[in-house]
């Protein structure tokens with residue numbers, strides 16, 4: 001049960017949602033967009049979060065779009081993770097999200113919620129980073145479409161009240177050879193110890209990580225090392241570790257040394273798997 005009262009609004013389009021957010025904020029209300037609601041409801045029940053109002057964005061047509069438009073795949077921010085896997089327009093994204101939580105919860109967790117929520121894993125982000133996906137938002141400067149790699153630094157840097165509407169992926173990038181692996185401690189639905197997603201584009205390998213350190217990341221230096229033909233696999237692993245943007249950390253699921261060992265073997269596996277791929 002949520003032990004406090006709050007107002008609930010359902011927006012029918014992006015402008016209505018954003019304007020309502022600003023109107024409530026100007027009245028000093030604590031307001032959140034409501035997408036799948038799994039995080040908001042869990043935190044509210046546990047008393048970890050409090051709000052005066054929620055703005056449900058599930059009726060916004062842009063947030064529900066799920067289609068191929070010419071050379072682009074359009075993914076609305078309110079699609080749930082199972083919908084993404086079922087249509088499977090982007091196989092690497094499907095693989096990366098079908099390991100999050102259990103099937104029932106994936107009917108609820110949305111793509112937009114996974115990218116903007118508080119939990120650090122954000123496993124749906126990795127395929128978007130490696131394919132240089134773009135995101136469309138509405139905020140104080142109206143509608144904007146920008147590269148996700150320019151906006152993500154430890155978290156998605158949205159302005160206050162800025163609403164994520166869509167994710168756009170180039171179809172040719174979504175069809176490239178890929179590698180994906182996720183290590184867990186116990187069951188498949190546990191949080192990851194390490195999650196890696198990579199694509200091969202010509203001779204380049206683009207790779208992103210979650211759960212290795214405190215935040216997910218893709219890093220240009222690491223991409224270059226992965227594709228460097230003058231280095232063998234072991235040299236690459238050593239160099240990558242020297243260039244990580246955040247230290248490999250321990251958490252409840254694994255110690256630092258164990259994570260490092262998994263990291264080494266996953267990188268070896270990734271390089272072998274993508275070696276002949278084209």
Ligand SMILES: Cc1cc2nc3c(=O)[nH]c(=O)nc-3n(C[C@H](O)[C@H](O)[C@H](O)COP(=O)(O)OP(=O)(O)OC[C@H]3O[C@@H](n4cnc5c(N)ncnc54)[C@H](O)[C@@H]3O)c2cc1C
Pocket residue numbers: 032033034035036037038039040041042057077078099100101102105108109110111112113114115116117118119121122123124162163164165189190191192
């Ligand atoms: C049981 C369970 C297991 C999980 N396991 C994993 C896991 O293994 N890996 C993993 O990566 N994640 C995992 N998660 C985390 C989950 O992906 C996030 O909690 C996510 O935020 C839930 O999405 P939602 O749509 O329910 O978000 P909501 O609860 O609706 O919203 C979460 C936050 O994001 C904001 N938000 C949502 N959509 C938008 C938008 N379009 N624009 C701007 N802000 C927005 C909301 O305002 C709110 O602050 C798990 C969650 C649960 C409940």
